[in-house]
Amino acid sequence: MKWWGWGIEGVGFHHEDKPGFAPFVLKAVGLDLHTAERAEKPAFENVQMPDSNAQASFLTALAGIVGERYVSTERIERVVHTFGKSLRDLVRVRSGVIERTPDVVVYPADEAEVQRIVDAVIAEDAVVIPFGGGSNIAGSLEPDPTETRTIVSVDLGRMNKVLSIDDESGLARIQAGALGPDLEDQLKAKGWTIGHFPDSFTHSTVGGWVATRSSGMQSDKYGDISDIAKGMHVVRPGGLLEIRGIPSASTGPSVREMILGSEGRLGIITEVTVQVHRIPAERTIYAYFFPNWKAGLAAMRAISESDAAPSVTRISDARESGFSLATSKESKGVSKHVQNALFGFLKRRGWDLDQLCLSFIGYEGSPSHVARQKSMVGKIVKKHGGIGVGTGPGVLYDQKKFDTPYLRDFLLDMGAAGDVSETAAPWSKLQGVYDATIAAANGAYAKLDRTGWIMCHMSHSYHSGACLYFTFAFVMGDEDPLGEYDIVKSAIQGAFVKAGGTISHHHGVGLEHSPWLEDDISPEGVAVMRGLFASADAGGNFNPNKILP
Incomplete structure (x- = not known):
């Protein structure tokens, strides 16, 4: 990926073909x-960073393991x-001042080379940080800026x-560095x-999924990575x-479970x-409209309790539904007339289109199975006041699902913060978590005297509850942008635990979420985890300070 942003060089978000986007952003965060x-794109030659402190003898030892070609101390x-x-x-990274970097990056070819690298690191009393695709957003990769030992990134x-x-x-046995595609x-x-398709799918690895307890868009059918991963080295x-x-x-006690979510601290x-x-004979994503969030949430819970077993159950609140429509390309010809007719029909039924909620539900399997599932879900949707609107929006969902992270870079170019926080809670507490989080974010915006935005979708349904995925944005000031970001992010994370949710459903803990870990798993839970890390890594050589500082 780009050293300064998400995704591939030359690929980015563009709004010129989305006529509703600029007005939406102006209304949401006051940005014209x-x-x-x-x-401007940051210039790498201006980046200030420390020199590598790796000793020549250590670099020679690493080169003897993987070959000189696969040992790098290059700045980039x-x-x-x-x-x-x-x-x-x-x-x-865009500021151009980086306090601490790995001192050397090594690229092993197989497990035997990884073992020799680890043994060399321990002999050197160095620090090792595993690296997969580099897509983590919880602070699970960065070196401790106060670390004086040599830091080795194992890619x-x-x-x-x-x-x-x-x-x-x-x-299937899969090497940990395999990227999703x-x-x-x-x-x-x-x-x-x-069947595992997280938002980061194109730039994340199976090892990274395990290390952070990842969840995918189709986890309703296939499970989270904790369900999918049966064994590991x-x-x-x-x-x-x-x-x-x-x-x-x-x-x-499950050692498999200990490795899941360990973020490189155990090896x-x-x-x-x-x-x-087996690849299903048929796969389709259907879209549904609900008159409001409460009705849509109730329908998702009813689906989870029914005999239906969709691969995807997702409902966006009114704000995110408006965002989805604003990021769509302009409808033309027949599509435009159909869309206008549909919205006119809903208005005549008494719907407030500002409260409309868009849902995506996925079906997989044989044609008869898909038809049966769709029929069961359709009855539930109708019972809760929703209507089906076909596969057109579903095709759009499939096309856009891996592109959303590019939008964050676009906003950052304009001086605006755009980020996400996700949680999970029981069905009985889901609405309360939603309300508390919206209120907390808006309170933080008021404290900053900023026009801010927060929106949400529910996904990843379970028997007992679901995931709520929040996206928030506001225009940052120039003096202390990260300090302002912390005020909003902290308000959201604090609202999660106070209202009965978890601090993270699938992004991991890293450094970003560790301040709230004790609130989530109790002081004794943290004590047990601290004991595990101290016993398994007494020298603090494996990605120290992540999860527990």
């Missing part, structure tokens, strides 16, 4: 896109491996193969899919921690055994 000055390589892609990361990008597929069991291409060639000092790909086991994940599924 027609008059605002867009920041070190900067790319310093941060993830959080709003905080992007603001700091697993060369380890990107599907090693084997057990056709009878539906289990490469992984799916390899599985698809043999008729399989992992983790390289530790002097040996390999191996968890076999077993459907289920009763073998004491380097090199291989994951995942459950895979």
Whole structure:
């Protein structure tokens, strides 16, 4: 990815073909896109950063393991491996002043080389930080700025193969550095899919998914990565921690669960055994409109309680629904007439279009299964006052789902912060968490005397509750942009735990969410976790200070 932003160089968000977007932004955060000055792309030659402190003898030892070609102390390589892609990361890297970077980046070819690297790091009393795709937004990658030891970033990008597929069991062994698209291409060639599609899919790896307890857009059917990952290899000092790909086991406290979400603090994940599924004969995303958020939320809960089993159940609140419509390209011809007729019909039914909520529900399987599921869901939607609006918006959803992060860079170019926070809560507390979070964000905007925006969608349904995914934005001041960001972010995170939600549903803890960990899992929970890290990594060599400072 770009060293200074999200995604591929030359790709970005454009609003010129979206006539509703500029008026929407003006109303939401008071930013006039027609008059605002867009920041120039930062120049890498202006970046200020410390020199590498890696000793020549240590670099020689690493080169003896992976080859000189795969050991780098180049400035650009070190900067790319310093941060993830959080709003905080992007603001700091764009400032051109970076306090601490990895001193060396190494690219192992296989598990044996990773083991030798880890052993060399321990012998050197250095620090090792595993690196997958670099898409993390919770502060799980950055080095401690006070760290004086040599810091080694181990980039697993060369380890990107599907090693084997057990056709009878539906289990695949995959190297941890496999990026989402490469992984799916390899599985698809043999008729399989992992079914895991997070927003970061194009730039994240299976090892990173495990390390942060990732969740995907189709987790309603396929499960979160904690359900998908059945086994794993983790390289530790002097040996390999191996968890076999077993459907289920009763073998004491789950070491598999300890590795899930460990963010590199227990070792380097090199291989994951995942459950895979045959590619479904049919896959479709249908769109539905609901008259308001309350009705849509009730429908999602009813679907979760029913015999229907969609692959996606998602409902946007009125604000996010308005945003989705504003980021759509202009309708023309027949599509425009159909859209106008539909909105006219809803008005005549008494709908307040400012309260309209857009829902996407996905179906997969045989044609008969899809038809049966769609019929069951349709009855529930109708019961809660909603209507189906076909597959057109669903196609748009599929096209746009991996492009949203580019919008954050576009806003940042204009001096505006745009970021996300997500939580999960029981159905009984979901509305309360929603209300408290909206109120907290608006209170923070008032404190800053800023026009701010916050919107939400519900996704990832479970038997007992669901995920709420909030997006917030405001125009930052020049003097202390990150201080202002902290006020808003802290208000949102605090509202989560006070109202009965968790501090993170699928982005991990890192540094970003660690201040609220004790509120979430209790002081004794933190004590147990601290004991685990101290025992497993007494020297603090593995990605220190993440999760627990």
